[in-house]
Amino acid sequence: MAKRSGHGGGFPGGGGQNMQQLMKQAQKMQKDMLKAQQELEEQEYTASSGGGVVTVTVNGSKEVKAIKISSEVVDPDDVEMLEDLVLAAVREAMDTAEKDAQAKMGKLTPNLPGMF
Numbered sequence: 001m002a003k004r005s006g007h008g009g010g011f012p013g014g015g016g017q018n019m020q021q022l023m024k025q026a027q028k029m030q031k032d033m034l035k036a037q038q039e040l041e042e043q044e045y046t047a048s049s050g051g052g053v054v055t056v057t058v059n060g061s062k063e064v065k066a067i068k069i070s071s072e073v074v075d076p077d078d079v080e081m082l083e084d085l086v087l088a089a090v091r092e093a094m095d096t097a098e099k100d101a102q103a104k105m106g107k108l109t110p111n112l113p114g115m116f
Helices: 013-041 079-108
Strands: 043-051 054-059 065-067
Touching: 013 079, 043 065, 054 079, 065 079
Parallel strands: none
Antiparallel strands: 043 054, 054 065
16 A cells, blocks of 8 residues: 655645635736736727828727828729728727737736637
8 A cells, every 4th residue: 555645635835825826826817817908998009001091099999999081082083992091090900909919918828828
């Protein structure tokens, strides 16, 4: 028969302390993640297209907050160009917001691949 060590469950120093520390770390990570999410929601990202004739602002929740269009680009005979410029600016602003969110959340969860 194998002799058991006196370290309850095989955890050096007692399993209770390790579990408490793990829980504290998890609670801190959750608090940090909530704070980062709130900061991201408040953050605004602006992108432009056509040399600045169309500017779009989105927030970290990926809501479009503002679209500015210079009157010089408004041509009733070329609506498609204006649509393309707006679409390009929206996509760039959304992409920037997404990359920033991934970078910020990735720093908080380096050992949890695939979460964000």
